Amino acid sequence: MRSEDLLKLPSMPAAGPSYPAGPYRFIDREFLVITYETDPDLIRAGLPEPLEPIADPIVHYEWIKMPDSSGFGSYTESGLVIPARLNGEDVNFVCQMYLDDDPPIAAGREIWGFPKKYAHPKLEIVKDTLTGTLEYAGQLVAMGTMGYKHESMAGNGDVTRATLSKTQVNLKMIPGVDGHLEICQLVAINLTDIVVKGSWIGPGRLHLVPHVNAPVADFPVKRVIGAHHYIADLTLPFGRVVHDYNKVAADAATPTELAAE
Numbered sequence: 001m002r003s004e005d006l007l008k009l010p011s012m013p014a015a016g017p018s019y020p021a022g023p024y025r026f027i028d029r030e031f032l033v034i035t036y037e038t039d040p041d042l043i044r045a046g047l048p049e050p051l052e053p054i055a056d057p058i059v060h061y062e063w064i065k066m067p068d069s070s071g072f073g074s075y076t077e078s079g080l081v082i083p084a085r086l087n088g089e090d091v092n093f094v095c096q097m098y099l100d101d102d103p104p105i106a107a108g109r110e111i112w113g114f115p116k117k118y119a120h121p122k123l124e125i126v127k128d129t130l131t132g133t134l135e136y137a138g139q140l141v142a143m144g145t146m147g148y149k150h151e152s153m154a155g156n157g158d159v160t161r162a163t164l165s166k167t168q169v170n171l172k173m174i175p176g177v178d179g180h181l182e183i184c185q186l187v188a189i190n191l192t193d194i195v196v197k198g199s200w201i202g203p204g205r206l207h208l209v210p211h212v213n214a215p216v217a218d219f220p221v222k223r224v225i226g227a228h229h230y231i232a233d234l235t236l237p238f239g240r241v242v243h244d245y246n247k248v249a250a251d252a253a254t255p256t257e258l259a260a261e
């Protein structure tokens with residue numbers, strides 16, 4: 001295989017790349033987001049610097065069903081997002097994500113640094129209840145329930161658009177061949193071409209179970225604040241590096257330390 005052909009490949013392995021080149025467009029992407037209050041000390045400890053906590057110690061627990069995703073197919077994911085501040089901007093730090101499809105796990109980690117792990121999330125309508133569950137290694141670790149379409153936010157599409165437009169921040173960590181973190185960065189992403197197709201609020205409940213390898217319950221639920229169900233089409237564009245830990249450490253190293261390397 002010629003080098004110039006290799007360099008045009010979207011991903012590895014060269015024999016059957018895991019995911020194609022973008023753009024990555026999602027149609028009818030359906031969200032259940034349960035917002036709750038947790039312990040402020042746990043939020044402070046869970047946010048990588050220089051991210052800072054906001055005044056309210058809140059977490060968004062999400063289920064996202066993606067039936068039609070270019071390049072990735074049909075899959076579901078679930079996880080935790082923590083509102084935070086970065087350089088004076090309100091952002092969402094993507095803290096944990098669990099999903100059931102290999103290409104978006106590989107692409108999510110390799111391109112944008114999403115903290116993705118393989119698990120079995122589900123989002124379904126069961127009788128009168130929008131129900132999200134997450135199983136990791138055969139055990140239930142999260143269950144969220146919401147009254148189905150109680151109050152439409154149709155006249156309030158801008159609120160949902162604003163929610164989807166908020167900057168997301170990931171901690172991307174990829175080791176090099178010597179095992180050290182060759183890439184250790186905060187990566188920011190803003191979704192584009194957002195079309196909100198439906199949006200509802202209603203009563204919600206959330207149950208999290210401690211699990212060592214899917215530690216969603218490390219941010220325990222003190223009080224549920226609200227539940228939001230919405231459906232949208234959107235594009236996930238490439239990201240941008242907003243903080244490079246290796247560069248900051250190299251810039252801070254003294255000339256003596258550098259000479260000793």
Ligand SMILES: CC(=O)CC(=O)O
Nearest residue numbers: 077104107108114236
């Ligand atoms: C591929 C991705 O990272 C997108 C998603 O699953 O949210």
